[in-house]
Amino acid sequence: MTGLTDFNDLAQVEGRTAVKRTIDTARPVAVPVADIWGDPILPGARRTPEIEASILPGIFAEHADAVAASTQTPPALATMFTVSILATVLQGRYEIAPFGDDYREPLPIWTCTCYPVGGRKTAVFNAGVAPLQRWEKLAGDRARPEIARRFAAREVATKRIERLKQDAAREDDVQRREAIQDEIKREREGMPDEMKAPRIFTTNATPERTEGLLAEQDGKLGILSDESDTFLNLSGGLRGGIASLDAVLKGHAGSAIRVDRQGREAHLDRPTLSMGLIVQPESFAELAAGRRLRATGVLARYLYAIPKSNIGTRDVRQRVPVPRAVAEGYHQAVMDLLQGYEERGREPRVLTLAPDALEQWLEFSETMEKDQGEGGRFEAITDWTSKLPGHAARLAALFALAAGGLEVAVVQRESMERALTLCRLLIPHAEAAFAMLGADDTDADALAVLRWIRTGERSEFTRRDAQRAMHGRFSKVERLERALAVLRDNYIISGEKKSATGGRASAFYLVNPKLYTMKVAA
Structure with a gap:
C-alpha cells in the first residue's frame, strides 16, 4: 500500500475485497463479556483435595x-x-x-x-x-452377673462398715475399739472394686x-x-x-x-x-x-x-x-x-x-x-x-x-x-x-450475600434488593456495604454505580457470569 492515501486508491490497485479486509482488521474485536472478569474467589474459602x-x-x-x-x-x-x-x-x-x-x-x-x-x-x-x-x-x-455380684458385695460391706462404726463409737474399752477398727479395715480391703x-x-x-x-x-x-x-x-x-x-x-x-x-x-x-x-x-x-x-x-x-x-x-x-x-x-x-x-x-x-x-x-x-x-x-x-x-x-x-x-x-x-x-x-x-476460624464477620456476611445471589441465579441486582431480601441480617446498610466490597474485591460482582428507576437511587451491581460456570462452592 506504499503511496496509497485512501481506500479509493486501495480499491483501484487491489480491489474492494482488500478494502473490506483492511477495515475488518482495523475494527476492534468484540471481547466476550465473561473474559472481562477475573476468576471469582470465595471469601474465606480454600479448595481442598478429595480424600478417597x-x-x-x-x-x-x-x-x-x-x-x-x-x-x-x-x-x-x-x-x-x-x-x-x-x-x-x-x-x-x-x-x-x-x-x-x-x-x-x-x-x-x-x-x-x-x-x-x-x-x-x-x-x-x-x-x-x-x-x-x-x-x-x-x-x-457377659459382664452383668459379675457386676451384680460386686454390687451386692459392696452393699453388704458398706452396711457392715456403718454398723461397725457405730459399735466403735459406743465402745469405751480401747482394746475392743481398736479390734473393731481393725475389722472395719479388713472389710474395706476385702470390698471388691466397683465394676461398670x-x-x-x-x-x-x-x-x-x-x-x-x-x-x-x-x-x-x-x-x-x-x-x-x-x-x-x-x-x-x-x-x-x-x-x-x-x-x-x-x-x-x-x-x-x-x-x-x-x-x-x-x-x-x-x-x-x-x-x-x-x-x-x-x-x-x-x-x-x-x-x-x-x-x-x-x-x-x-x-x-x-x-x-x-x-x-x-x-x-x-x-x-x-x-x-x-x-x-x-x-x-x-x-x-x-x-x-x-x-x-x-x-x-x-x-x-x-x-x-x-x-x-x-x-x-x-x-x-x-x-x-x-x-x-x-x-x-x-x-x-x-x-x-x-x-x-x-x-x-x-x-x-x-x-x-x-x-x-x-x-x-x-x-x-x-x-x-x-x-x-x-x-x-x-x-x-x-x-x-480466622474468618471475620464480614467474610460470613459476604458468603450470605453470595448464597442469595446464587440461589436466585442473579445476573444483576441493586443494594436495595439485597437489603430487602436479608433485612434480618443487614439492618444497617453499612454492614451490607462491607460485605459487597468483599465480593467486589473477589471478582464476584462489579463495582457499584448508581441506578434510579423512578424512585430513590440505589447502588447497582453486575454478577460475574463465571460464578455459574466454574465449580465454585458457596
Whole structure:
C-alpha cells in the first residue's frame, strides 16, 4: 500500500475485497463479556483435595466407599470417621516406636470433618459405630452377673462398715475399739472394686465426666459424634464456664493423669482418648474460634477434613444400599480387632517401623520441619503441622493393624505410604479449617450475600434488593456495604454505580457470569 492515501486508491490497485479486509482488521474485536472478569474467589474459602476411601486398607476402604455411595456424601466423611473408629478400637493396647527405642507414640487420633446440615452425617455415623454398639451389648451381657455380684458385695460391706462404726463409737474399752477398727479395715480391703459395663465410646461428655469414664474403662475411651456438643463441652459453653482440659489433652498424648479432688479421683498411667466428630462448618467456626482452644493446643490435635458439599446435586431417586457382604465384612473386621479389648492392666504392645518405612517417615518429617517457623509455608499453622509427623506414625500403625490383624509387630512400607498420603492431603484441609476460624464477620456476611445471589441465579441486582431480601441480617446498610466490597474485591460482582428507576437511587451491581460456570462452592 506504499503511496496509497485512501481506500479509493486501495480499491483501484487491489480491489474492494482488500478494502473490506483492511477495515475488518482495523475494527476492534468484540471481547466476550465473561473474559472481562477475573476468576471469582470465595471469601474465606480454600479448595481442598478429595480424600478417597481407597486410602484405607481392605474391607475398611470397601465399607467407607459403599457408605459414601449409599448416603451420597463425599468419601472424606466415612473415611475420616473410620480412622477414628480404628483408633478407638486399638488405642491403649498398642503403641508405635518409630526408632525402636523409648520414643513412642500412642494411637489416639482426633478427627473433625465439617459438613453442612442436611448432609446425612447421621447415616455415616450410624454405619461406622454399628459394630461398636453390638460389641458393647454383648460385653455388657457377659459382664452383668459379675457386676451384680460386686454390687451386692459392696452393699453388704458398706452396711457392715456403718454398723461397725457405730459399735466403735459406743465402745469405751480401747482394746475392743481398736479390734473393731481393725475389722472395719479388713472389710474395706476385702470390698471388691466397683465394676461398670464395658464401654468403648460416648457421644457426649464433659471433660470432668471424661476423666471418670477413662477411670472406669481402664483408660480407653472414644468420643464419637455427629453433633457439635463436644466443642461446647471443651469450651465450657454447655455450663457457662471454663472446662478443665487436662484429662482431654493427656488422653491424646497418653501421659499420666492424677486427679485428686474432693468427690472425684482418677489415677491413670496411660490414658488414651480418641475423637471422631462430624460437625456443621458454622458450628465449628463459631464454637472453636475461642482463643483458649487454640492456645491450649486442643485445635492443633485434630485432623481436619473440609470436603466440598454436594447438597443440591444429589440424585433423590437413587437408592444404593451398602451391600450386605460389605457391611458384614466391616462388622466382622471391627469385632476381630476388638478381641482382648476387655483385658485390664495389660501393657501396650510396641510396634516398630521397617527400615524403608522409617526412611519414608523421616523424609516426611524433614520436609515438614523445613516449612515451619517464621517465614515458612506453614507459619500460620505450625502448632498443627508440628504434630503431623507423630500423627503419621500413629496412622501407619493403625493401618498396619487393620490390614494384618492384632499380631502385627512391624509396620511395613505400604502402611506408611497410606499414612503419609493421607497426611499430605490433610494439610490443605487444615489450612481451610484454620482459615474458617480466622474468618471475620464480614467474610460470613459476604458468603450470605453470595448464597442469595446464587440461589436466585442473579445476573444483576441493586443494594436495595439485597437489603430487602436479608433485612434480618443487614439492618444497617453499612454492614451490607462491607460485605459487597468483599465480593467486589473477589471478582464476584462489579463495582457499584448508581441506578434510579423512578424512585430513590440505589447502588447497582453486575454478577460475574463465571460464578455459574466454574465449580465454585458457596
